[in-house]
Amino acid sequence: xxxxxxxxxxxxxxxxxxxxxxxxxxxxxxxxxSRGELYDTLSYNLTVEPSIFLVDFMMQPYAMFVDKxxxxxxxxxxxxxxxxxxxxxxxxxxxxxxxxxxxxxxxxKKRFQWRDKQGRFLSYDTMSFLIARxxxxxxxxxxxxxxxxxxxLIKGLAQDVExxxxxxxxNAIILGSK
Numbered sequence: 001x002x003x004x005x006x007x008x009x010x011x012x013x014x015x016x017x018x019x020x021x022x023x024x025x026x027x028x029x030x031x032x033x034s035r036g037e038l039y040d041t042l043s044y045n046l047t048v049e050p051s052i053f054l055v056d057f058m059m060q061p062y063a064m065f066v067d068k069x070x071x072x073x074x075x076x077x078x079x080x081x082x083x084x085x086x087x088x089x090x091x092x093x094x095x096x097x098x099x100x101x102x103x104x105x106x107x108x109k110k111r112f113q114w115r116d117k118q119g120r121f122l123s124y125d126t127m128s129f130l131i132a133r134x135x136x137x138x139x140x141x142x143x144x145x146x147x148x149x150x151x152x153l154i155k156g157l158a159q160d161v162e163x164x165x166x167x168x169x170x171n172a173i174i175l176g177s178k
Contacts, residue, residue: 017057
């Protein structure tokens with residue numbers, strides 16, 4: 001007896017994952033985040049085995065902080081989900097100076113500089129320190145770029161999976177009777 005092919009179910013899961021990634025990317029652009037590494041790495045991988053369908057969403061490791069926000073050491077954005085985030089600066093779990101290094105890299109890539117009161121340009125090191133200190137104390141606002149589309153689209157997935165599965169069973173019965 002030949003194994004049943006799950007082509008319709010696979011189509012449903014591909015369509016779901018494609019839409020989640022597409023909407024997450026649109027949210028990054030709409031939220032005025034640059035089309036950088038996070039945007040470029042958003043993708044998915046569908047693994048199909050005889051009894052397993054697995055959808056893996058891939059993105060930069062820092063994506064969870066952008067999505068869920070990070071509570072600051074001294075204050076948070078109470079009007080956003082970052083106040084409820086499980087991530088917090090000053091918890092002692094992250095590498096020392098990691099935030100400053102990341103911001104320095106970003107500043108060098110963007111190539112802009114602030115001026116002091118005398119009109120002199122601040123160094124990238126000084127700017128990265130000032131920005132990192134502000135983020136460390138205030139936190140990062142959650143933007144839910146991934147969570148919103150995922151939660152919205154997962155609601156209809158159960159019915160779509162059921163429909164796809166029944167089509168696959170129907171196709172297997174029709175092909176098996178020939």
